[in-house]
Amino acid sequence: MAMRYFQLRAFDAVAREGSFSxxxxxLGLTQPAITAQIRNLEEDCKQxxxxxTAEGASLTDAAKPLFELTRQMFAVEEQIEDMVSQATLFRHGSLKLAADGPQVILQVVAAFRAQYPDIELSVSFGSQREVWDDLLAYRVDAAVIGNVKSDTRVMAIPVAQQDMRVLVPKRHPLAAAKSVSVADLRAYSVxxxxxxxxTQRLVDEALRRAKVSLPTAMKLGSREAVLEAVRQGLGIGFVLEREIPAGTRTVAIPVEELRGCNVDSVVCLHSQRKRGIVQxxxxxxxxxxxxERDR
Structure with a gap:
């Protein structure tokens, strides 16, 4: 039984991390030890x-039900550990977080850190889809996601609402505008x-509703790259109001159809919310x- 426990612990860790290393x-083990535990468990399961792959390890379809069970099993163990941690007023422990942008989550992290300075925090960033996948795969304990979709597995606490702005170079023809509609942007490559x-999903939805299409200048894989491309005059871009860059090389203009379009929420799985540190x-x-509501 003790041997099976360690096999399941290794399985759960690889499934969560997506990597043997x-x-x-x-778990504080060597990679060969993890590999041996998984090999023995696969022999027992006969599959x-x-x-x-070179990128890591992903669950087979047959293994997904087992992962759901090991998550339940180890979630209870984590709750017990958290209960002990609460008794010491959170003088130790760790929390893994993820977000699709830094502004809101770091605001919450700062407030948390002020009260619990000894908790080890790690925050990863990615697209909304990547963060959502990390949450559902138990790779993080909680996350901040914009306009989170309804899902029975997840609870959400709305934290902040934001407008969308179109970002243009300082000398752009629209730079002096107080606000624009998406139709005003037809002549400009995005x-x-x-x-x-x-961000892109919100913009695309607004364009579909307005029956407007914008020419594409290029596609870039990060917010920072879009900001720099706009600075270089390569096209216009879209940013949420908390993401507006400092400096005088660009101008951020409100877009009428995208006011209040984004609601950032702190989210976690219902199966994780009973853990003391997550609570x-x-x-x-x-x-x-x-x-935020009182402001």
């Missing part, structure tokens, strides 16, 4: 549990974000949300 680091970007992070998020 990362799982080994997480492959992972598809191994720098698009990558698939899975919340505490959610409580801090609620406080930040109340402060």
């Amino acid at each position: 990362k799982a080994a680091s997480l 492959a549990l992972f598809v191994r 720098i698009r974000r990558e698939a899975g970007s919340n 505490t992070f959610l409580a801090v998020a609620e406080t930040v949300a109340n402060l």
Whole structure:
């Protein structure tokens, strides 16, 4: 039984991390030890549990139900550990977070850090789709996502609402405008974000509703790349109001159809919300949300 426990622990870690080496680091073991545990478990199950590629390891279809069960199993164990941690007023512990943008999550992190300075925090960033996948795969404990879709597996706390702005170079013909409609942008080539970007999805939805299409200048894979491309005069771009860059080389103009279009929420899986450290992070998020509403 003890041997099976360690096999399942190794399986759960590889499934969460998507990597044998990362799982080994997480559990404080060597990679060969993790590989041996998985090989023995696969022999017991009489089937492959992972598809191994140069990029990492992903679950086979047959292994997904087992992962759901190991998550339940180890989530209870994590709740017990959290209960012990609460008794020491969170003097230790760690929290893995992810977000599709830095502004809102770092606001919540700052509030959390002020109360619990000894908790180890890690924050990863990616597209909305990437962050959502990390959340559902238990690779993070909580996340901040814009306009999170309704899902019975997930609870969400709305924290902040934002407008969308179109970003243009300082000497652009629209630079002096107080606001624009999407129809006003027809003559200008736009720098698009990558698939899975919340910003791009919001813009595309507004364009569809207005029955407007914009010529594409290029597609870039990050917010920072779009900002620099606009600075270089390669096209216009879209940013949420909290992402407006400092400096005088660009101008951010409100877009009528995209006012209040983005709601950032702190989200976590229902199966994780009972963990003490996650509950505490959610409580801090609620406080930040109340402060935002009172502004």
